[in-house]
Amino acid sequence: MRELILRAxxxxxxxxxxxxNVRFLQMLVDEIEVTPERALHLPTGKDPRLAKICEALLANPGDDNDLADWADLVGASTRTLARLFQAEIGISFVTWRQQLRVLAxxxxxxxxxxxxxxxMDLGYETQGAFAxxxxxxLGTTPSTYFAKPSSAGRDRSF
Structure with a gap:
């Protein structure tokens, strides 16, 4: 869907x-209309301690607890949690949380x-850090990713 939107x-x-272009844009609209709304998803792992952390962050992506804070909360060492993220999810805690925040x-x-x-809501101190x-x-800044084409002189109905 993203590639179709980029093409449009x-x-x-x-x-x-x-x-x-009329046919293409109508097909894009048709696809958007029939695409079921789904929550964004990141893997959460099977280990209960890892799942607890992931579920809590999915519910509140702006939570600023670091891995040491989570280790205390779930009764595991920071090193154990770091290994679990790598073993079960394939990325570090920091990378997983960054991806979560961008998806959110x-x-x-x-x-x-x-x-x-x-x-700010997602826990970044500055817009620049988030960008x-x-x-x-995603390979581009938020403003570029969501840049709207100029509507001057455009008939947006198709």
Whole structure:
């Protein structure tokens, strides 16, 4: 779906009424309409201690507890939790939490919430820090990812 949306964003201004583009855009709209709404998902692992951490962060992505805090809360060592993240999920705790926060930001940013507000809610101290993590994960900044094509002179009905 992302690739279709990116392709649609590349249609030049004034070319959206060309028959091929009209068909493409209508197909995109049809796909959006039939795509079931699903919650974003990251793996959580099978170990109960790991699952508890992941579920808590899924419920509150802005939680700032570090791995040592979580270790105390779930009764495991920091080293054990670090190994569990690598073994069961395949990435570090920090990387997993960064991915979670970016995934949690996507629907909010798509709905038009300001990047600064979303960044602060998700535990980042600055918009720039959030934008850098977003860029590292998705390859572009939030403003570029959600840039709206100019609507000047465009007929948005298709």
């Amino acid at each position: 964003s590349e249609i030049p201004v004034g070319a959206e009424s060309e028959p091929r 930001a996507l629907p909010r940013l798509a709905a038009g919430e300001p990047v600064t507000v979303v960044a 850098e993590v977003f860029r590292r994960i």
